[in-house]
Amino acid sequence: MLETAPTPPASGEASHSERAAAARRRTRRPRSLGVAALAWTVGLVFFFPVLWMFLTGFKHESEASTTPPTWLFVPTFDQFRAILGRDFLPYFLNSLTASVLSTVLVVVLAVPAAYALSLAPVRRWKDALFFFISTRMMPPVAIILPLYIIANNIGLLDNVTMLSVVYTVMNLPIAVWMIRSFLVELPAEVLEASRVDGASIGTEIRRIILPMIAPGVAATALICFIFAWNEFFFAVSLTSTKAATVPVFLTGFITAEGLFLAQLSAASMMAALPVILAGWVAQKWLVRGLSLGAVK
Amino acid sequence: MSAPPVVDGRAGGAAAPARSTTPTAVERLKRRIPLLPALVLTIVLTQVPLLGTVYYSFHSRNLLRGDAIEFVWFANYADILGDEHFRTAVLNTVVLTASTVTLSIALGVALAVLLDKAFLGRSVVRTLLITPFLVMPAVAALLWKHAMFDPVYGLLNWFLSLVGVGPIDWISELPMFSIVLMMTWQWTPFMMLIVLAGLQSQSPEVLEAAKVDGARAFATFRRITLPHLRRFIELGILLGSIFIVQTFDAIFLITQGGPGQATMNLPYFIYQRTFRAFEVGESAAAGVIVVAGTIVIAIFALRVILNLFREEG
Incomplete structure (x- = not known):
């Protein structure tokens, strides 16, 4: 590793x-x-x-x-043991659900989108690409209130699925850019061959393209997982008890209550370790994800 | 942007001529289908709420008072711009972002140059160095607050006591400096990774040629490496700025904007106005102002990305 x-x-x-x-x-x-x-x-x-x-x-x-x-x-x-006794597990499972579900959704949405922005480009594909990153640059705090009110009105406040969808949108720009950067590196001949065979877009993506960019997709997924797992702002604003994630659990440690540093460290380790490991595995691709695919 | 779809990248080549024949309307629609789910979801969850924020910013409403919604023109903007705390938050955000970005890019360049050299255990050192960026920001904030900055048991004071300095109550006495210190620890790896990628994309032939011509290491670095690195440094600074302006976790968990208003930044200010004071109109106006400010930085960032993008295409 x-x-x-x-x-x-x-x-x-x-x-x-x-x-x-x-x-x-x-x-x-x-x-x-x-x-x-x-x-x-x-x-x-x-x-x-x-x-x-x-x-x-x-x-x-x-x-x-x-x-x-x-x-x-x-x-x-x-x-x-003490941290597990403080009901850490539900938070951990919420984090896991939100991160994994959003990562799966991101990949399912980003691969076809990246395809439509590179190999079979739609009109004004550059505008679409730049629209995607511009959303990543928008401060979350600027949209949190309407998001909160909408979620509240449709009964999706404090809901893991809602949080996953928010994380999906948060990570889509990075994923689209990153996967696109892998797609433009594919050899043209292979794609031509599949088109001659008359494969539909869906089949072409699934049978021909996906296997070839599998490592790139895996790297993208790991990076999206990292961002979703570490996310704090949306979690603390949109969840309270049922759907709260690990970072929200940690807010219990804001003020010191007597001797608690060892317990804080144990909780921190359980919170941070999954991403530290994922990041070490993905470090070769980290820079590509962080720079939106611009730097190889 | 361009009327006939331009195929970029190496994938172009043979495929390009076939694609540049004008597609029919049906064909164009079919091409759009794979893009639509991602695009629609993004618009629904980002642009619709943003329109909501703009709408609220022109209306008077406090969720607690339950007033009727009333169109108030620019009254919220006038209120927020006249608010001393808002101006403090703007200033703090600028100070926090500028200091953190400057320190972390300087350290990042230095570390990247160091890691570009061959030495024993280079990949292990690289792994150690990127770890601060991977640590969950909420964990990093609490860890620094309680294990590093604590006036009695904190390790920073213990290290300083070894050289006869201190003790310092970091968060009370030097709140902004403490936050910047912790953020620099977190963001230096990010800068380092981008600059390191830049260093490793340098053409070895040019460096060898410079060496053969008898150029000294420092001259080579200043004349060849630094100009090559410029765009990578720019990218690091701009992306870093965009993310660091949005800093929320560290403020929420370490200082809550205090002591007083000393570390109150814009995201935390708006969060408080929205969820603690329920001042919807004013905080929406503040949000719109932040978006406007971000757009200014983002335009520069997009230009730099576009340049890297052209080179690749």
């Missing part, structure tokens, strides 16, 4: 850059030790708060809040 980063792409240019990198490596060996030391130090500094959360989650409360901080301790699962 950790080793996924520098994947050598298959094209000619890339092997050039590999060779050049190898040449650089040979000529600059003495310096690379300093670089390594510096990079590792900075990396560990950035990672430290996460590491600390991980450690603190396994402490007793009395070891979690001390000066100086406690580094050595006997790990315990008490805090995890």
